[in-house]
Every structure is written in C-alpha cells, then in structure tokens.
Amino acid sequence: MSEQYTYAVARIRALEVSLFSNSTIDQLIACQGYDQCLQFLEEKGWGDAETAGNAEAMLTREEEKIWEVVKELSIGMEHFAVLSYPKLFHNLKAAIKEVCTEEKNRHIFYEDVSIPGSAMLEIIKDKDFGKLPANMQHAAEEAYESLLHTRDGQLCDVIIDKAALDAIYAAGKSADARIIRDYAESTVAVADIKIAVRSQKTAKSIEFMKRAMAECDSVNVDLLSKAALAGMDALREYLLGTAYAEGAEALSESPSAFERWCDNRIIQTISPQKYNAFTIGPVIAYVIARQNEIKTVRIVLSGKLNDLPDDSIRERVREMYV
Amino acid sequence: MSIWENLGLVYALLGAAIAVLMAGAGSAIGVGIAGQAASGVVTEDPSKFAKVLIMQLLPGTQGLYGLLVGFITLSKIGLLGGGAVDMTPATGLMILAACLPIGIVGLISGKYQGMTSAAAIGIVAKKPDQFGKAMLFPAMVETYAILALLISFLAVNAIQV
Known part of the structure; x- marks a missing residue:
C-alpha cells in the first residue's frame, strides 16, 4: 500500500460531493424543457461565464475541467492511457478521413490528448506514421491505405477501433493498479459484445466480426462471433454463460436498455473505488x-431538445457513480 | 570519565533517546500522511479546515508519549537535576528495556494512525456530519499507544536506581 496518492484521493473525495447522483439526474429530467435544463446545470456550476446558454460548449468545458484537476494532482499521465486512447484514436480516424476525402471539418478533433488535431493531420498528410506511438503505426498505415484505395469508411473505422481496443487492453494488462486492469477488461469485453449485437442486427459476416473484435480474457471472440452469426437467441445464450449475463437480459428488454447496461457495467467495475483510500x-x-x-x-x-417524453429519457440515462 | 565506567548510564540514556526518537518519528510520519489528505480536502473545500486539522493532529500524541517517557527516564537517572546517578549496566539495560514499548509501538501506531486518519478525512470530505464517527476509527489505534505508554511509565518508575 502506497501513500503517494493520499493527497490526490482526499481531494477526489471532496470533489465527489459535487458529482451528480441518480436523484440529481431525476431533477434534471423533471426540468420543464431544454432551457430550464441548461439553467439547472449552470446553477450546479457547470460550464463557465463563456459557455452560458451553449450546451455543447458547457459539456466541452466540463470535460476540460476533469483533466485540469487530474493535472493538478501531479500523477503521471501514463496511468490514464486507457482513458485517453479512445480520444487519441478518434483523432487518428478523423485525420485519415480528412486527408483522404480532402474535406475540411471544424471541431472534429480532441485537443487535450498527446497528439492534438493539427499535429495528427500533419503526420497523416506527410504519411510519417513513424511519429505515431508504436501501437498506432500499423493501424494508421493500414486504415489510410484502405480508405484511399477502397473509399470504404466503415473498414477504416473497424481497423482503427480494433487498434484502439487492443491498445486499451495492452495498457490495462501492463498496469499495476487493479482498477485499470478491470476497466480495460470490461471496456474491451463490452465493446466486443456491442460489435456482436450490432453485427447480428445488420447481418455482418463472421470475418467482419472477427476483424472488429479485440481479444480479451472474459469473452471468447470466436464463440461470441459464432453466436452472433447464429442469431440473437444464441448470442443471449452465450452471454448468460459469461460474466456479462445481465447484458443478455438487457438485450431481451430493448436496444437502449442494452446500451445503458454497457455503460452501467463500467460504473459497476469502478464502484469499489469509493472505499479505497491509498x-x-x-x-x-x-x-x-x-x-x-x-x-x-x-x-x-x-x-429534451427533441421533446422526448420523460420516461423515454429515463430509460436511457446511465447509473451514477455516487 | 570513561564510557565503560558509566555503561549503565549510557544504556539508560539510550532508552530515553529511543523512546523520544522512535515515537516522535512515528508521529511525524502519521501527521505527515494525514496532512497530505487534509491538504487535498482543504484545496477543494476550505470550510472543512478545522475538522481535518483535528484529524491530522490525532497521530501526534505518540510523540508526546515518547517525550513523557524520555523526561521520566532523564529525571530518574538524575540527568535533569545535574547530578547523574551511578548505576550498574544491568540497571541501565532494564531502563532501556522499559523504554522500548513506547518507542516501538509509538513508531508503528503513529504511522498506522496517520493512514487511518487519512482514510477518515475522506469520510469528513464527503459527509462532514459524520465527523464524530470518523474520528473514532483513528482513535482506536491510539489505544495501543496508550497501553505501551502505561507499561513504559510503570516499568521506568519501578526500577530502583
């Protein structure tokens, strides 16, 4: 047990008080309309003076606040690799698509990662894949070449998303902290299950599924893809025999219940950390x-913006950590 | 004055030094750990300063217990009054042994009380109304420092010089 995180954990405990609980989310849903929701969030301290009335800017500012706190804790950013890889690989995907399609889009990159948008664009334009981290190089080259020659955007997505899952899993396996290992395992397994469900619904081939899924300990990619190919009942049956049996029940309920379960599974993985001090x-x-x-x-x-009934919104909201 | 002629006194003085040094070190470590946690909470919520300060001070008592035993020992061997008593090495060793409980238990309990205080500061950070209950957890560790103080105190006093 190390005391090097004592300051950080105590500060996080103080910050956890301001996290939204399930009842706070209920209050937000109960707000009359979109504008009242924004006002509620502003009253809770979300966003800043520059983001007033702009939901997207407010949410972006909140995301930035997370990493500002983390940087102040003086903890090496390598510990957060499993959390930053999705953004980093998103930047890669966006840069490859922008370069190959020659379409300029604004605000499609994340800037709070080790390779921000402009740097990623330069690397892809110059085809200088050696400047990327080792776990991105091969996927970047393969995705770039395939998009350039086949114009198949989905294939490009599949290559990069799988590389991202592999990178998350490898970072988890090499981490000392158990939560990082558990998070990586859950994230990759849940992503594989999502791929299986969506592939089953869109009648994808087993080759496609195997190409998209990343190997992990808690789910057998071969059996999962075969189950998805056999149908939704076979998929549910396979999941019932794994640690993700609740996912099978959610799948029977509705697609949104399944998506909700995927996120709740991650929150359940991290929940024991509420009682950890060092x-x-x-x-x-x-x-x-x-x-x-x-x-x-x-x-x-x-x-709220699309005037959905409160019950429909409630069905989609995720379980909160506190 | 040769050190060998006053070996008893040297042993007794070593006992006093161990009591103060080890128990003080335990407190310093404990107060340091709890202080890091207290700083983390006050960074986000300065209104909790008083409550977390009390938590931080809890592991500081071991140092005081060590100091008390050190004083009693110095007084016993006459070093505080200016006239050191003559004592055999066996008596000196007995005083050294009498000082060990508070020295060793003070070091270990100080560190662990600090860690428990840091965890309890986490309770105060999230639920300030549970301050009383939170304080009980580190206070439990104190029991063993008090028991060690009692034995060291009784033993030093019981030795005839």
Whole structure:
C-alpha cells in the first residue's frame, strides 16, 4: 500500500460531493424543457461565464475541467492511457478521413490528448506514421491505405477501433493498479459484445466480426462471433454463460436498455473505488464517473431538445457513480 | 570519565533517546500522511479546515508519549537535576528495556494512525456530519499507544536506581 496518492484521493473525495447522483439526474429530467435544463446545470456550476446558454460548449468545458484537476494532482499521465486512447484514436480516424476525402471539418478533433488535431493531420498528410506511438503505426498505415484505395469508411473505422481496443487492453494488462486492469477488461469485453449485437442486427459476416473484435480474457471472440452469426437467441445464450449475463437480459428488454447496461457495467467495475483510500483507483474512477455524468447529461439534453417524453429519457440515462 | 565506567548510564540514556526518537518519528510520519489528505480536502473545500486539522493532529500524541517517557527516564537517572546517578549496566539495560514499548509501538501506531486518519478525512470530505464517527476509527489505534505508554511509565518508575 502506497501513500503517494493520499493527497490526490482526499481531494477526489471532496470533489465527489459535487458529482451528480441518480436523484440529481431525476431533477434534471423533471426540468420543464431544454432551457430550464441548461439553467439547472449552470446553477450546479457547470460550464463557465463563456459557455452560458451553449450546451455543447458547457459539456466541452466540463470535460476540460476533469483533466485540469487530474493535472493538478501531479500523477503521471501514463496511468490514464486507457482513458485517453479512445480520444487519441478518434483523432487518428478523423485525420485519415480528412486527408483522404480532402474535406475540411471544424471541431472534429480532441485537443487535450498527446497528439492534438493539427499535429495528427500533419503526420497523416506527410504519411510519417513513424511519429505515431508504436501501437498506432500499423493501424494508421493500414486504415489510410484502405480508405484511399477502397473509399470504404466503415473498414477504416473497424481497423482503427480494433487498434484502439487492443491498445486499451495492452495498457490495462501492463498496469499495476487493479482498477485499470478491470476497466480495460470490461471496456474491451463490452465493446466486443456491442460489435456482436450490432453485427447480428445488420447481418455482418463472421470475418467482419472477427476483424472488429479485440481479444480479451472474459469473452471468447470466436464463440461470441459464432453466436452472433447464429442469431440473437444464441448470442443471449452465450452471454448468460459469461460474466456479462445481465447484458443478455438487457438485450431481451430493448436496444437502449442494452446500451445503458454497457455503460452501467463500467460504473459497476469502478464502484469499489469509493472505499479505497491509498491507490490511484479513486482518481481513475472519478475521471470515468465524470465522463459518464457528462454523457448522461448529453442524453438528457438531447431528449429534451427533441421533446422526448420523460420516461423515454429515463430509460436511457446511465447509473451514477455516487 | 570513561564510557565503560558509566555503561549503565549510557544504556539508560539510550532508552530515553529511543523512546523520544522512535515515537516522535512515528508521529511525524502519521501527521505527515494525514496532512497530505487534509491538504487535498482543504484545496477543494476550505470550510472543512478545522475538522481535518483535528484529524491530522490525532497521530501526534505518540510523540508526546515518547517525550513523557524520555523526561521520566532523564529525571530518574538524575540527568535533569545535574547530578547523574551511578548505576550498574544491568540497571541501565532494564531502563532501556522499559523504554522500548513506547518507542516501538509509538513508531508503528503513529504511522498506522496517520493512514487511518487519512482514510477518515475522506469520510469528513464527503459527509462532514459524520465527523464524530470518523474520528473514532483513528482513535482506536491510539489505544495501543496508550497501553505501551502505561507499561513504559510503570516499568521506568519501578526500577530502583
């Protein structure tokens, strides 16, 4: 047991007080309309003076606040690799698509990662893949060549998304902290299950599924893809025999219940960190909890903007960490 | 004055030094750990300063217990009054042994009380109304420092010089 995270964990405990609970999300859903929701969030301290009335800017500012806190804790950013890889690989995907299609799009890159948008664009334009981290180089080259020659955007997505899952899993396996290992395992397994469900619904081939899925310990990619090919009942039956049996029940309920279960599974993985005082676990859990909170608020705001009934919104909201 | 002629006194003085040094070190470590946690909470919520300060001070008592035993020992061997008593090496060793409980238990309990205080500061950070309950957890560790103080105190006093 190390005391090097004592300051960080105590500070995170103080910050956890301001995390949204399930009842706060209920209050947000109960707001009359989109504007009242924004006002509610502003009263809770979301966003800043520059983001008033702009939901997207407010959510982006909240995401930035998470990493500002993490940087102040003086913890090496390598511990957060499992959390930053999705953004980093998103930047790669966006840069390859922008270069290959020659279409300029604004605000499609994340800037708070080790390779921000402009740097990633330069690397892809110059085809200088050696400047990328080792776990991105091969996928970047393969995705770039395939998009350039086949113009198949989905194939490009599959190559990069699988590389991202492999990178998350490898970072998890090499981590000392148990929460990082558990998070990586859950993330990859849940992503594989999502791929299987969506592939089953869109009648994808087994080759496609195997190409998209990443290997992990808790799910057998071969059996999962065969089950998905056999049909939804076979897929549910396979999941019932794994640690993700609840996912099978959610799948029977509705597609949105399944998506909700996927995120809740991650929150359940990090929940024990509420009682941990001396490891990096509570810090990692706080980052995931904040990201989950922002995602949930985005779902509620989208629902309100599109005048969805409160019950439909409630069905889609995620379980909160506190 | 040769050190060998006053070996008893040297042993007794070593006992006093161990009591103060080890128990003080335990407190310093404990207060340091709890202080890091207290700083983390006050960074986000300065209104909790008083509560977390009390938590931080809890592991500081071991140092005081060590100091008390050190004083009693110095007084016993006459070093505080200016006239050191003559004592055999056996008596000196007995005083050294009498000082060990508070020295060793003070070091270990100080560190662990600090860790428990840091964890309890986490309770105060999230639920300030549970301050009383939170304080009980580190206070439990104190029991063993008090028991060690009692034995060291009784033993030093019981030795005839």
